[in-house]
Amino acid sequence: MATIRDVAKEAGVSVATVSRVMNGSGYAHEDTRKAVMAAVEKLNYKPNEVARSLYKRKSKLVGLILPDITNPFFPEMARGVEDYLQQFGYRLIFGNSDEKRDKEIEYIDTFLQNNVVGMIASTSEEANENFDNLEIPVVLLDRTAEKLPAVYSDQKTGGKLAARVLLDRGSSNIVLIRGPVEIKPVFERYKAALEELTLAKVNVQVMDSSLTLQGGQACVEKLFELYPETDGIIACNDIVAAAALQEILKRGIRIPEDIQLIGYDDIAFTTLLHPPLSTIRQPAYEMGAQAAELLIKKINQEKIEETHKKLPVSFVERETTRRKAEKP
Amino acid sequence: MATIRDVAKEAGVSVATVSRVMNGSGYAHEDTRKAVMAAVEKLNYKPNEVARSLYKRKSKLVGLILPDITNPFFPEMARGVEDYLQQFGYRLIFGNSDEKRDKEIEYIDTFLQNNVVGMIASTSEEANENFDNLEIPVVLLDRTAEKLPAVYSDQKTGGKLAARVLLDRGSSNIVLIRGPVEIKPVFERYKAALEELTLAKVNVQVMDSSLTLQGGQACVEKLFELYPETDGIIACNDIVAAAALQEILKRGIRIPEDIQLIGYDDIAFTTLLHPPLSTIRQPAYEMGAQAAELLIKKINQEKIEETHKKLPVSFVERETTRRKAEKP
DNA sequence: AGCTATTGTGTAAACGGTTACACAAAATTA
DNA sequence: TAATTTTGTGTAACCGTTTACACAATAGCT
Numbered sequence: 001m002a003t004i005r006d007v008a009k010e011a012g013v014s015v016a017t018v019s020r021v022m023n024g025s026g027y028a029h030e031d032t033r034k035a036v037m038a039a040v041e042k043l044n045y046k047p048n049e050v051a052r053s054l055y056k057r058k059s060k061l062v063g064l065i066l067p068d069i070t071n072p073f074f075p076e077m078a079r080g081v082e083d084y085l086q087q088f089g090y091r092l093i094f095g096n097s098d099e100k101r102d103k104e105i106e107y108i109d110t111f112l113q114n115n116v117v118g119m120i121a122s123t124s125e126e127a128n129e130n131f132d133n134l135e136i137p138v139v140l141l142d143r144t145a146e147k148l149p150a151v152y153s154d155q156k157t158g159g160k161l162a163a164r165v166l167l168d169r170g171s172s173n174i175v176l177i178r179g180p181v182e183i184k185p186v187f188e189r190y191k192a193a194l195e196e197l198t199l200a201k202v203n204v205q206v207m208d209s210s211l212t213l214q215g216g217q218a219c220v221e222k223l224f225e226l227y228p229e230t231d232g233i234i235a236c237n238d239i240v241a242a243a244a245l246q247e248i249l250k251r252g253i254r255i256p257e258d259i260q261l262i263g264y265d266d267i268a269f270t271t272l273l274h275p276p277l278s279t280i281r282q283p284a285y286e287m288g289a290q291a292a293e294l295l296i297k298k299i300n301q302e303k304i305e306e307t308h309k310k311l312p313v314s315f316v317e318r319e320t321t322r323r324k325a326e327k328p
Numbered sequence: 329m330a331t332i333r334d335v336a337k338e339a340g341v342s343v344a345t346v347s348r349v350m351n352g353s354g355y356a357h358e359d360t361r362k363a364v365m366a367a368v369e370k371l372n373y374k375p376n377e378v379a380r381s382l383y384k385r386k387s388k389l390v391g392l393i394l395p396d397i398t399n400p401f402f403p404e405m406a407r408g409v410e411d412y413l414q415q416f417g418y419r420l421i422f423g424n425s426d427e428k429r430d431k432e433i434e435y436i437d438t439f440l441q442n443n444v445v446g447m448i449a450s451t452s453e454e455a456n457e458n459f460d461n462l463e464i465p466v467v468l469l470d471r472t473a474e475k476l477p478a479v480y481s482d483q484k485t486g487g488k489l490a491a492r493v494l495l496d497r498g499s500s501n502i503v504l505i506r507g508p509v510e511i512k513p514v515f516e517r518y519k520a521a522l523e524e525l526t527l528a529k530v531n532v533q534v535m536d537s538s539l540t541l542q543g544g545q546a547c548v549e550k551l552f553e554l555y556p557e558t559d560g561i562i563a564c565n566d567i568v569a570a571a572a573l574q575e576i577l578k579r580g581i582r583i584p585e586d587i588q589l590i591g592y593d594d595i596a597f598t599t600l601l602h603p604p605l606s607t608i609r610q611p612a613y614e615m616g617a618q619a620a621e622l623l624i625k626k627i628n629q630e631k632i633e634e635t636h637k638k639l640p641v642s643f644v645e646r647e648t649t650r651r652k653a654e655k656p
Numbered sequence: 657a658g659c660t661a662t663t664g665t666g667t668a669a670a671c672g673g674t675t676a677c678a679c680a681a682a683a684t685t686a
Numbered sequence: 687t688a689a690t691t692t693t694g695t696g697t698a699a700c701c702g703t704t705t706a707c708a709c710a711a712t713a714g715c716t
Contacts, residue, residue: 015702049443050441272571
C-alpha cells in the first residue's frame, strides 16, 4: 500500500501538501493540486484510516450491538442503520450480545479501543450503566434509558392494541405468552396487554416463553393441556406465535374461528405462514435508520429536538384474527 | 481514556516497561510487574488498538461482506464466523453488498484502510478479482474461486438431490425455478437439478425468479397459469418455496398429494410453514465457522491441508414431499 | 515602489502504542 | 574474585496521518 510519503515524493511536494489536497483544507495551488492528484491516481493511494484515526482520536467506525442477528427482527434494524450510516462514510463494527452483560462489555471495550466515533446498542436494561460515562455518543435502539438518546417503539400501545384486537373480535379465554421479563420492551408490551385484558374482566392466563422457536414450542406444547378452553393467544413475538400456530393446526383447532392468535414484530415471514399471521408491526428498519440519524446528529454536535423517539406500532390484520364486526 | 504514558507515570516506570508487561514480552521484574498492573487497574487502562494497529500494520479486525443480512440464510453464517472469531479476540467490520460490485469494492477499500487482518466474503463471481492482489488473507464464503481459499457447500449434489427427491417420489411435470444466474451457487444447483431432470426424461419447465419473497410471489403467480398440470416444484431457495407453498394452498391444490415442493437452504422458518417444507439443507452456521477457522489459520500462517472446503448438503424430509415407497 | 494581505508550501510535533538497542544490575560460572 | 551470562529497564525511532507554525512568494493597495 502506498503511503502519503510515496505520493509526496512522486508529486515532488511535502506530505503536508498531499494531506491538504486530499482533505481540501488550507491552500493549494491548482498546479500542485493536479500533480498530487495525478500521483494519487498513479499509486492508487488510499489514506490509511488507522493513522488518521490515531491522530484525530476518532475513526469512521460505529459500533453496533444487537442481541442476536439470527432473530429476523434484528437484521432489519441492522440494515436500517447500515444503509443510513453508509451515506456518510461510516462503517460498522458489529457484535451480538445474546443479551449477555459480559459480551456487551467486551464489545463496548473493543469498540472504544478502536476509537469508534459512536455506538448504537440494544442493551439489556441493567447493563446500560456501561454506557454511562463514555465520551462518545451512544444511542439506544429498541431500548430506552433516561440518560441516553433512544429510538424505540411504542410497546405500551402495541401491547394494548394486541389485547384490544382479540377482545374486540370476541376472544374471552385468552392466554398471554410473556417473554423474558428482563427484556424491557418485551416486558412492557406484556404488561400493557395484561392490563388491558384485566380491565376487560376476561379470563386470562399467563405463560412464559423465551423468544426463540424452541422456547415457543416448549411453551405451546403445554398450553392446550393446561388451558383447553383457550380461544385467544397473544404471543410475545412472531416466532413464538408461529410455534403456537403450528400447535393449533396440529390439534385441528380452527383458526380464527375457534381461536385467535396475534404475534408481535411483523417479521418478514409472518405473511408466509398459513394462515398469514395477524401481528403488531414494529418498524424495525425505520428504527435502525432513525437511530443512525440521531447518532450522526450527535456526532456532528447538531442540536437535537427530541432525543427519545418513540415510533408508532400498528396492527397488521391478516388471517389469524377474525374480521371485526362492522358497525351498521 | 488513560494512555500508556499515564500508566507509566503512575507506576514510576517507562512506557516500554508498561508495554512489555502488558504483552508479556521481554523481561520484567516481578515487583515492577505488580506495580504496573496496579496502575493499569487503578486507571482502568485499556491499550488503544488503533495505535497498536498502526505500528503493527494489522488490527484485530476482520472484514465480512455478505450479500444481504436480511435473507435469513446469511445471519446464520455471520454468527458462525463471529462466534468463531470471537474466541481469538477478533472483531468484525461488516457490510452488505447486495451483490453489487460497487458496494463490494467500497467495503474492501475501507476494510483495507482500517488495516483489517483478513477478510471473509460472499462475493459476486465476476468481482472477485477485487480480492486478487491483496496482501492479507481472504476466504470466500458460499462462493468459490480458483485462487482463493473458500468454504462453500456442495451445490451440485444439492441440485441433483432436489431433483432426485421429486423424481423418486413420483413427480413427472416439474417446474424448476431458477434464481439469478449471476449468483454462482444458485446457478449451479439449478444446473445440476436440470441435468438430473433431463436425464429422467420427465416434463420440465424452467421459470425465473429473484431470491426474495416478492420475486418468488411474482414468479409463482404465473406458474399455474402457464403450467397447470405441474406436479412438482423445485425452488431456488426456501423463501421462494414458501411463496410457492402459499400459492399452492391458495389454489386449493393438495400438497404433497397433488404436487410436491422442495426448497433450498433450510432456513429457520421452514419448519414453521404449513405443511413444513421439505428442503435441501446447507449448513450455514458451520460454513461460517469453518471460513473463520480457515482465515485464522491463514493469519497465523499455519499450513493448510485443504484450502477449498466443500461441505455436504442433505435432504431434510418434511411434509411437502411424499414418503418414498419403502423397499419390501 | 513600499506595505500589507493573501496564498502556497514545508518542517516538525503530535496521536498512542511497540520494539531495537544500549546499558546497568544481578546471577552464574570459572 | 574476575569474567561472563542473564535479567531488567529506559531512550528513542517508528507506524501513517494531521496540523500548528514559520516562512516565502504573490497579489492588491496606496
